[in-house]
Amino acid sequence: MAHERNVGGLTCSEVLSHLSDYLDGEVEPATRLNIENHLRGCDVCERFGGHFSAAVATLRRNLGPAEELESEADARLWQSVNAALDE
Amino acid sequence: MKAGDRAAFTRLARRHQASLFRYAVSLARSKADAEDALQKTLIAIWKSAATFGGRASVKAWMLTITRNSVFRAGRVREAPTDDEPLAALGQQAGWGNENPEELLQRLQRIESLERALNELPPTDREALVLRDLEGLSGEETAEVLGLSLAATKSRLHRARLRLMARLTEESADGS
Numbered sequence: 285m286a287h288e289r290n291v292g293g294l295t296c297s298e299v300l301s302h303l304s305d306y307l308d309g310e311v312e313p314a315t316r317l318n319i320e321n322h323l324r325g326c327d328v329c330e331r332f333g334g335h336f337s338a339a340v341a342t343l344r345r346n347l348g349p350a351e352e353l354e355s356e357a358d359a360r361l362w363q364s365v366n367a368a369l370d371e
Numbered sequence: 372m373k374a375g376d377r378a379a380f381t382r383l384a385r386r387h388q389a390s391l392f393r394y395a396v397s398l399a400r401s402k403a404d405a406e407d408a409l410q411k412t413l414i415a416i417w418k419s420a421a422t423f424g425g426r427a428s429v430k431a432w433m434l435t436i437t438r439n440s441v442f443r444a445g446r447v448r449e450a451p452t453d454d455e456p457l458a459a460l461g462q463q464a465g466w467g468n469e470n471p472e473e474l475l476q477r478l479q480r481i482e483s484l485e486r487a488l489n490e491l492p493p494t495d496r497e498a499l500v501l502r503d504l505e506g507l508s509g510e511e512t513a514e515v516l517g518l519s520l521a522a523t524k525s526r527l528h529r530a531r532l533r534l535m536a537r538l539t540e541e542s543a544d545g546s
Contacts, residue, residue: 287467300461304528310509332466338479339535343503346481347488350389350504361388361410368414369377 287328292321299329303336380420384413387430390505391437397496398441408440415440431511434501438515447493453529464535477538487537495530502527 288296299322305311306319323330353361391412395405415436423432441447461467477483488496501512513523 296467297458300466301457301528304531305524308509310524328467332461332464335465335475336531336535338475339484339538340503340531342479342481343484343488343499343534344506347484348504348506350393352389353392357406358388361406361413364410365384365413365417368410369417 289326291325291329292323293318294322296322296326296329299323299326299333303333307337307340376420380417383429384416387433388413390430391433394434394437394497394500394505395441397500398438398447398493400447404441404444408437408444411440411444412437428507428511430505431507431514434505434507434515438497453494453526455529457529457532460529460532460536463539464532465539477541483538483541484534487534487541490537491530491533494526495533498523498527498530499534503531 294302299319302311302315302319306316311319323333352358388409392405392409395408395412396402399405399408412433416433419436423429488499491499498512498516501507501515502509507515509520509524509527512527513520516523516526518526
């Protein structure tokens with residue numbers, strides 16, 4: 285283990301395991317408090333948590349909207365779908 | 372959308388087809404396979420409109436049909452089993468190590484994220500597409516994947532860590 289401390293009632297491994305739920309707002313209030321106390325007292329987890337949050341936020345914000353199909357693919361799709369629906 | 376309402380179906384399908392196609396691409400072996408799956412998906416949506424029954428999420432319902440279409444065609448990329456310890460995944464993602472600021476910049480660069488996302492195994496990619504790109508809730512994502520909520524959350528967390536591991540690797544390579 286490269287780094288493991290017990291800060292704020294949680295170990296670094298425990299914080300790692302909760303990180304996605306914490307980011308998604310899906311941890312119990314008591315666990316949320318412990319995670320926040322740990323992050324305040326552990327600079328390594330605080331930095332990693334920041335990077336993790338940045339990656340997910342950028343994913344959601346910038347890759348969120350799906351690209352429309354190219355016009356030829358769209359035309360092919362609807363030709364087939366309409367033919368099937370007209371049967 | 373009532374069964375038989377062609378105009379409503381067309382509106383609904385056009386509104387969501389980009390999302391459905393992106394999801395099919397995340398699972399299928401090729402874009403051609405994904406296009407084929409999308410066609411089957413839209414036809415299946417038309418035929419099963421009467422069975423929707425006002426469930427919470429139309430999008431989750433359509434994405435589930437998309438998944439079924441890809442799997443039924445047998446066109447899903449193979450995925451490795453996922454038994455790697457979480458601590459090991461975390462370390463590959465940079466947890467516990469000194470991370471240069473350059474990594475943070477890379478994490479926020481769209482082209483790096485896109486590349487890393489496309490290099491992930493399909494099980495990782497679909498979890499990220501559903502939860503983070505399509506914005507489904509945890510419960511909706513679990514419904515589409517056919518998994519328990521706990522299993523879905525575990526898959527999502529591992530997928531996010533593997534995404535970061537790819538970006539960390541790129542950063543170390545200087546690419």
